[in-house]
Amino acid sequence: MSTPRHTRNVSGPRPPSAHGAASYAAVATGLRKVYGEGETEVRALDDVSVGFRSGEFTAIMGPSGSGKSTLMHCMAGLDKISGGSVRLGDVELASLDDNGLTHLRRDRLGFIFQAFNLLPTLTALENITLPLDIAGRAADPEWLDKVVETVGLGHRLDHRPAQLSGGQQQRVACARALAGRPEIIFADEPTGNLDSHSGTEVLNFLRASVTEAGQTIVMVTHDAVAASYADRVLFLADGRIVDDMAEPTPDRVLERMRAFNRKPGEPAAAAVSVLPL
Template identity: 65%
Template sequence: MTTTVARDTHVAARATDVWKVYGTGEAQVVALRGVTAEFERGRFTAIMGPSGSGKSTLMHCLAGLDSVSRGQVAIGETVVTGLGDAGLTKLRRDKVGFIFQQFNLLPTLSAKENILLPLSIAGRKPDQAWFETVIATVGLGDRLSHRPSQLSGGQQQRVACARALVARPEVIFADEPTGNLDSRSGAEVLAFLQRSVREYGQTIVMVTHDAVAASYADRVVFLADGAIVSEIFEPTPETVLDTMKRLDVLTGEAEA
């Protein structure tokens, strides 16, 4: 059963006092420490932090891919925390889109079939006008019949982006979406993501270690040692790098 709660309609995803602990005793690792954050609708937010800071763990908990040890996560008005397998499956199918570093395309399907796969699984027909808009936006009109092996890495990731967007989810989570791409292909994918937010009102939460990638976002949230320690708005590569350098110094001092 899906739990709903009255929430601010401007918030697409929310974490409230979220803790994530792996293991017990001496092997215990605290990945998230009381994280509270809101991610607005129609905004592009990047999550950054040093290696091991908890950024991917936070995204996985927000998306319902991992459970929280304490606290609460919500997507829109749906409380994710405590959902059973059926509820989580429905949430991920109907409300959430995913873009991963590994493109996760099915090799036996064409680009078009890969894009429409989530809708097919859900038994939904695509909105043809929206499908055509998405295809035009990612520039794949002449590649729809091609299989992944016939596409470049950048084209494959654009297929993955179109697949995430075509179902019009409440929020798209992107985990290092340009990690396997050259700089030109990466810029094309990031420009598409940025355009989907600014022109079509999509909500994107992206984990990245790349300051240039983060500069495409409207807001950057920084984690260190499992906690949110800073954020900046309208980022540039320079402001992101400056913040990361400060975090590296602070992290190094704490370890020392």
């Protein structure tokens, strides 16, 4: 992927709200996720505490098996946690039953994955508004126009997925995630199936949705260039957050990732807490 050309808020931390603290879309405290028992036990997440600020683009990186996707799935209510707490806005996920989690994911969250997951018989516009149609909610015309303008596919809205390039299909998937004005969007390797040019298109769109529309995005990625589009990068290793980088660049991210390739016998990096103050 080529060097990014994008505009990011580089003015430092966001100003305090009227209540004296930044607004957080999601917060995890002492989060643990364990698979298996006894000798087969695997701690995918080990006492993770982190807050994701509203209107900010956060990338999550780390070696394979470090817990990146597990953290995102637990924060989004897609996977049950083994311990600790996860809050989305004012809602504690552990207080919700399966039906409540389904409604929360449908009404307050957006999702973008490697696979575009577009319905081939629907037009781009129909794919964008599909979650709202299923929920029986009418789209906000002004907001939908803004999303369509940001995605840059106004002239392709009547085309079906097969008539769109991979990058255009993923931008439709991104617009679908935005259409319901979710409080936070979780993106799992959204450029993983795209070539360099298409990946840049999608990342520019995600960046614009944050800068121009105030969207909150949490993106798992293995790509240093993709991570540089974010306002901050969290680094995971062995199920723990070990670094929190502001104003990332591809070179800085790559340098940090190389530190994970430690020699056998060397101690693991110390965990850090990045909870809101």
